[in-house]
Amino acid sequence: MKIAICVKYVPVDSKVQVDPATHALIRNSGAGEINPSDRYAVEMARRLKKDGDTLDVFTMGPADAVRALKVVLALGADHAYLLNDKAFAGSDTLGTAKVLAAALTQYGPYDVVLMGSASNDGATGQVGPMTAELLGMPDVTDAVDLQIDGGQAAVSKKAGDSLFALKTALPVLVTVPFGANEPELPTLRNQVAANQHDIIDVTAADLGIAPETVGQAGALSIVTDTMQVVQKKQAVTVTGTVDEMANKLAGLVEGQLKALQQGGGEHV
Amino acid sequence: MSKKKRIGIIGGGISGTALGFNLSLYDDADVTLFEKGRIGCGTTAKSAGTVCLFDDSLNNRYWDVRLYGFETYLKMERERKGSAGFDKTGTLVCATSEKEVDRIKAGIALAESAGYTGEYITDKARIKQILPMLNTDTILGAGYTADDGYFDGTMISNTFAQKMEANGGTILRGADVTEIVIENGTAKGVKTADGDRYDFDVVVDCTGPWSRFTGEMAGLDVPIWHTKAEAFFVVPPEKHLDYVFPILKFPAFYALRAGNNIFICKSHLSMNLDDPMHAGQWDPDRLPEREGTDDYFIDFLFHQFEKNVPGLTDAGLNSSWLSYRAETRDFLPIVGDTPVKNYLLATGYGGNGVIEAPAVSRDLAKYIMRGESTLLLEEWAFSRLLKDKGE
Amino acid sequence: MSKTAIFIWIQKGRAADSVAELAAAAKALGEPAALYAFGADATEALAADLAYDGIDAVHIVNTPGLTPCQTDGLADAAAQVMTDDGLATVLLEAEAVGRDIMSRAAVKVGAGMTSDCTALKVQDGSIRQIKPSFGAQVMVACEVKGTPQIVTIKKGSTAPADKIDGLPVDVRTIEAASKITCGDVTALPSSDHLTGADVVVVAGKGAIESGQFEAVKAYADKIGAALAGSRPVADQGFIPFDDQIGESGTVIQPKLCIIFGVSGAIQFTEGIKGGGKIIAINNDPNAPIRGFADVFICADMGELLIAMNAQD
Numbered sequence: 001m002k003i004a005i006c007v008k009y010v011p012v013d014s015k016v017q018v019d020p021a022t023h024a025l026i027r028n029s030g031a032g033e034i035n036p037s038d039r040y041a042v043e044m045a046r047r048l049k050k051d052g053d054t055l056d057v058f059t060m061g062p063a064d065a066v067r068a069l070k071v072v073l074a075l076g077a078d079h080a081y082l083l084n085d086k087a088f089a090g091s092d093t094l095g096t097a098k099v100l101a102a103a104l105t106q107y108g109p110y111d112v113v114l115m116g117s118a119s120n121d122g123a124t125g126q127v128g129p130m131t132a133e134l135l136g137m138p139d140v141t142d143a144v145d146l147q148i149d150g151g152q153a154a155v156s157k158k159a160g161d162s163l164f165a166l167k168t169a170l171p172v173l174v175t176v177p178f179g180a181n182e183p184e185l186p187t188l189r190n191q192v193a194a195n196q197h198d199i200i201d202v203t204a205a206d207l208g209i210a211p212e213t214v215g216q217a218g219a220l221s222i223v224t225d226t227m228q229v230v231q232k233k234q235a236v237t238v239t240g241t242v243d244e245m246a247n248k249l250a251g252l253v254e255g256q257l258k259a260l261q262q263g264g265g266e267h268v
Numbered sequence: 269m270s271k272k273k274r275i276g277i278i279g280g281g282i283s284g285t286a287l288g289f290n291l292s293l294y295d296d297a298d299v300t301l302f303e304k305g306r307i308g309c310g311t312t313a314k315s316a317g318t319v320c321l322f323d324d325s326l327n328n329r330y331w332d333v334r335l336y337g338f339e340t341y342l343k344m345e346r347e348r349k350g351s352a353g354f355d356k357t358g359t360l361v362c363a364t365s366e367k368e369v370d371r372i373k374a375g376i377a378l379a380e381s382a383g384y385t386g387e388y389i390t391d392k393a394r395i396k397q398i399l400p401m402l403n404t405d406t407i408l409g410a411g412y413t414a415d416d417g418y419f420d421g422t423m424i425s426n427t428f429a430q431k432m433e434a435n436g437g438t439i440l441r442g443a444d445v446t447e448i449v450i451e452n453g454t455a456k457g458v459k460t461a462d463g464d465r466y467d468f469d470v471v472v473d474c475t476g477p478w479s480r481f482t483g484e485m486a487g488l489d490v491p492i493w494h495t496k497a498e499a500f501f502v503v504p505p506e507k508h509l510d511y512v513f514p515i516l517k518f519p520a521f522y523a524l525r526a527g528n529n530i531f532i533c534k535s536h537l538s539m540n541l542d543d544p545m546h547a548g549q550w551d552p553d554r555l556p557e558r559e560g561t562d563d564y565f566i567d568f569l570f571h572q573f574e575k576n577v578p579g580l581t582d583a584g585l586n587s588s589w590l591s592y593r594a595e596t597r598d599f600l601p602i603v604g605d606t607p608v609k610n611y612l613l614a615t616g617y618g619g620n621g622v623i624e625a626p627a628v629s630r631d632l633a634k635y636i637m638r639g640e641s642t643l644l645l646e647e648w649a650f651s652r653l654l655k656d657k658g659e
Numbered sequence: 660m661s662k663t664a665i666f667i668w669i670q671k672g673r674a675a676d677s678v679a680e681l682a683a684a685a686k687a688l689g690e691p692a693a694l695y696a697f698g699a700d701a702t703e704a705l706a707a708d709l710a711y712d713g714i715d716a717v718h719i720v721n722t723p724g725l726t727p728c729q730t731d732g733l734a735d736a737a738a739q740v741m742t743d744d745g746l747a748t749v750l751l752e753a754e755a756v757g758r759d760i761m762s763r764a765a766v767k768v769g770a771g772m773t774s775d776c777t778a779l780k781v782q783d784g785s786i787r788q789i790k791p792s793f794g795a796q797v798m799v800a801c802e803v804k805g806t807p808q809i810v811t812i813k814k815g816s817t818a819p820a821d822k823i824d825g826l827p828v829d830v831r832t833i834e835a836a837s838k839i840t841c842g843d844v845t846a847l848p849s850s851d852h853l854t855g856a857d858v859v860v861v862a863g864k865g866a867i868e869s870g871q872f873e874a875v876k877a878y879a880d881k882i883g884a885a886l887a888g889s890r891p892v893a894d895q896g897f898i899p900f901d902d903q904i905g906e907s908g909t910v911i912q913p914k915l916c917i918i919f920g921v922s923g924a925i926q927f928t929e930g931i932k933g934g935g936k937i938i939a940i941n942n943d944p945n946a947p948i949r950g951f952a953d954v955f956i957c958a959d960m961g962e963l964l965i966a967m968n969a970q971d
Binding site: 018130134142256 | 727728731766767771773774787791797798800801802838841842843845846853855856858915939952
């Protein structure tokens with residue numbers, strides 16, 4: 001079986017500022033990490049992989065996104081692809097999906113494609129389904145379990161407070177939410193070895209992608225402005241007598257729990 | 269009615285809070301501390317808290333400083349459990365050379381002299397009982413004390429802050445000092461980002477790695493460098509250890525337990541301030557809370573463990589962070605007067621802030637309030653660095 | 660036929676409660692929108708419940724045999740409707756089902772798609788969408804180039820429109836296939852690890868110092884939340900270290916987190932990410948957690964918990 005996992009290298013820091021003149025984002029530091037949800041997708045891929053299967057990891061990003069690939073190599077990936085090209089910069093979700101789908105087609109065909117359900121920075125959750133559509137395969141988002149048997153996938157999907165048992169023939173694209181499993185961590189030994197592993201650099205030309213169809217040039221959804229909100233976040237304060245505060249708190253919690261049941265609830 | 273002396277402290281980490289507390293013990297002191305973020309949540313939050321009984325991070329010339337820090341925090345714990353975040357794991361200091369054996373034995377003698385237990389163990393089987401995952405073939409022996417452990421700099425800072433406020437001191441949280449008011453070469457007060465002005469008789473910089481920037485506000489060149497302190501949290505292969513992992517010290521690194529995980533950090537020995545891999549002058553505001561360690565650090569850890577603690581080569585890498593230690597050329601703090609009148613420093617602790625702050629603050633508070641100096645203040649005076657400069 | 664549309668999916672047991680807000684959002688854009696209700700359970704009988712001020716027509720699109728999990732088939736239906744009816748702008752609620760379906764549909768019809776807008780307005784002939792980013796430190800203005808455009812709107816962003824009646828209704832059936840088959844739906848079992856929990860209750864040092872740990876635990880059980888703690892709580896053995904929140908412990912991304920008696924030092928707050936709703940209870944009005952939480956209650960934990968555990 002050929003398994004593919006797509007990961008994203010996201011900024012670490014929680015502090016961002018907007019340059020008042022240029023309205024550009026000022027990232028406090030250059031540090032990045034593998035998108036937290038992706039770790040659970042990687043774990044699902046790792047558990048799927050049996051003798052004879054291959055696991056390939058892809059990331060679209062700048063040069064230092066290679067650090068995300070190295071984590072997955074340390075967890076057993078066979079090949080690592082860095083999709084890096086100036087033309088890819090500024091892609092919207094559709095542009096990202098186009099690049100990923102092109103790479104997955106070029107180096108595939110894959111039986112299973114995995115990704116995290118959403119990234120910590122963009123958090124749209126769109127790239128998974130868009131990539132699946134471009135690849136002509138069905139997708140299941142927020143999968144907390146995946147079993148493959150004889151070309152058939154059995155997926156447990158989390159939605160609200162319910163678990164849906166779904167089945168589909170391969171190939172399938174599956175996205176995995178934060179907390180779906182307990183990820184194995186890369187060991188020091190494996191990480192040192194993985195840091196020596198080859199990385200395959202892939203450009204737009206390698207994928208036969210016309211630059212104007214992706215990146216900033218090809219984006220249909222664009223950011224036109226960025227504005228700083230409050231410098232110091234202050235919580236909404238609940239006041240009153242103890243009973244009044246207890247009632248307000250109970251009401252707040254109840255509302256949130258209800259929204260969660262229905263598959264909503266707060267998320268970025 | 270004599271007027272109180274007004275002191276403004278910039279920085280609410282271990283340095284500022286310890287000083288604020290000590291000043292608040294004088295009823296003729298009116299202390300205000302400015303912290304732009306949260307108390308003890310900057311550089312202090314990334315400290316390991318190893319105020320160890322025997323350790324080479326601070327020369328034994330200053331043993332009294334170390335002992336005073338250790339006992340201050342033990343008393344804090346006795347007053348209120350958890351207020352210094354003490355985890356009494358014991359410490360195992362490994363000797364890989366005869367020179368180290370001598371040093372460790374001297375350290376044990378000092379600890380015993382102060383009434384603590386300590387022994388130098390050559391029986392490898394016993395050492396392995398204390399720490400099963402250690403490779404005892406690479407060491408000559410190890411010093412051990414069960415009385416030791418590590419503390420929590422953030423807890424300690426908050427405890428000092430609470431005591432300071434209980435004594436009538438003022439802490440302004442979320443207050444960013446953006447200007448130091450200097451008139452005729454004398455510090456007169458500070459201004460914050462909110463535009464408020466505060467008048468002081470004495471202003472003290474306790475901002476650690478930010479001291480260059482703070483100093484600029486006073487027209488002072490503060491000669492600190494940043495050395496990189498990389499740290500990793502790893503998960504032992506056994507997941508849950510059935511013994512207490514002691515603080516483990518080797519020349520190049522030290523390790524201690526953090527819950528079920530193990531925290532590992534590089535020692536600040538042999539840091540070359542002119543080597544860009546080790547040190548530079550950076551912006552602490554740009555440090556991320558997590559990640560940011562250089563790739564070489566993983567290789568370094570692997571080789572150290574392969575040799576000395578093979579049980580950890582298959583530990584899971586959980587998370588990492590990078591911190592800056594504010595170091596001076598001689599790796600000792602800068603405390604006290606500067607060429608700018610009434611502008612003082614209590615900075616450059618170089619990763620030893622948790623160890624050094626209690627003794628320094630005790631002495632500095634007395635100096636500020638009574639004009640009486642001490643041997644410590646004289647050795648750690650700013651003037652020594654001025655003499656070195658230009659040579 | 661208007662070119663702006665609202666898409667909803669009829670899900671069993673769930674009222675289409677997002678319609679009122681979406682109608683108001685459409686109205687604010689300046690032209691009436693047509694509402695399209697998709698699903699195997701979408702029938703003409705529902706139409707009257709879907710009429711709100713801002714909508715000028717209700718279209719029932721019956722998709723036989725398709726459940727909301729069968730997003731490939733539902734995306735076909737959505738794309739077909741967009742093409743057949745010449746829809747320029749489609750508004751939908753920012754939630755998982757619609758997002759999954761319309762992401763696929765966006766590819767089919769070549770539409771730009773934004774996500775999670777909290778405000779919309781028309782500016783120079785295009786729709787300017789405002790959305791929070793980076794945990795709401797920054798607001799970002801987005802636009803979609805060209806048509807069609809797909810816009811997802813966060814629930815709670817718009818004041819709901821009033822109910823109206825007398826809207827024209829039409830019904831169509833779209834037979835779309837799905838490669839996915841749906842089996843049982845069961846209750847989600849509570850996660851056996853903290854990171855998998857959507858709702859987490861945290862006990863801090865304040866809870867153990869005031870002897871309230873058991874009360875906090877009881878409250879967690881009552882609302883079906885996972886129980887976690889800050890470092891002192893783990894150090895003192897009230898919870899296992901696996902359940903300690905923090906940089907050196909476990910990092911969680913709960914949708915709802917209720918924190919009792921934690922001061923809010925950085926080592927703790929770095930353990931909670933993901934932009935969920937955070938409610939903090941502490942009797943110290945200066946506790947730094949106040950700058951981290953969304954809602955802060957300055958109260959005696961013991962009294963509050965008695966009042967809360969007593970409620971049914």
